[in-house]
Amino acid sequence: MSDQQQPPLGDDVFELLSRVSTSTLATQLFKKGIRQPFMVGLSPVGDRFDGFVGEAYTMRFIPAREDIDPLDDPYRTGNVLQWEAVEQVGRRQVIVVDSRGDISAASAGDMLITRAMNRGAAAFVTDGALRDGHAVSEMGFPAYAKCITATTRPASFHVAELQVPIGCAGVAVYPGDILVGDRDGIIVVPRALAAELAAPAADQEALEQYLHSRVRGGESLWGVYPPDESTLNDYRIWQQEQQRTDIERVEA
Template identity: 75%
Template structure:
């Protein structure tokens, strides 16, 4: 999708399917379609009270602060209120994504702003920089990802330059409306134009690999199992049929 193309709609079913698959599975599906590196390397969940999220990107871009524009005497009343506008505009199924240029010298946001975003129904908050109030944020159970935690306030280093413009986050291009999927491993960016195409194949891959993993745990060799041979795929197809007929049978190693 280019900036001049209409934004494709994404069905509820697509979000539901993407929520059931891992970032690793999505990376494989995107790689098959020529997207080489969509994972936000170096970002980690803040806290353990959530499993992940799926959301549409609402982007925010930082540039370095400058003393004549961002005076230290009253940094919150200089007119640079885009950060507040973002939090007060984000809605359900949207995730705030910050381009902090991978700079952790100050925070992208803190507990107060994330709490407000959560109350507005946001899906999560992602920055390639740092967050303040790490312990408080961890207690929210709200999906938040960052490179680090710091006590330094955002105006000490950053000026909010843009909202809902294309950004780079952890070296990955993110366009407004792209679909971000997070799990305990991290976050992956799914181009909006590909979300509907990969959601069902991703779920099928996830289900197949769960079965294959059970076989490997039971002692099966990688040869013929991963990647699966035609014989293994045939066994899996028969197992799926049996499961549909009698779900109580359980997995066969």
């Protein structure tokens, strides 16, 4: 089933997932038997964004070959699927590139990433390299890669397919899967599990922030992390107080 045929996810799912760290989602997915959903080795380009949530729009690279990918004018007469992807990607979609972990050339540069951003894309992710690292880092747009290079994509890569299952940084990604990124990296949530996991993950995130505040305040781990029933009861009381405070603030 392609992403166009899949039922849309509600805004509430994206909103809840936007509150959740990749670590929390890894725990939730582990409970569902998903052992390794994190894209190991990819880093955010720049520090002007905190994260993103979006649906996978996939792109698969294979090595370039001289008789298929001419050097004279590759952008006008050769492989232009990369352009098609950037012109098709929509709001809340993430361009995810299977570069086979190869950093010999770039998966994209600031021009294509700028166009994707203007199209409403949520992020650009590759397990290869990006060009124009400084320019990309100044954009404030979520972009993740293994490293930065100046070498142009046609020097090494042919874009073989769009919107097919791929592997990116060792993780299977299907079109329409949900990617969640933060400053630590990116995690892949199977689309079929996204709505089911969103609320429990947000609840876990809120609880762990509370527990962290207690450990940071000097308390021992015993009974606090993981929380025993007494700590959970304290948390419920704290939640009620926070909710009451929020209501009073709105009514003031």
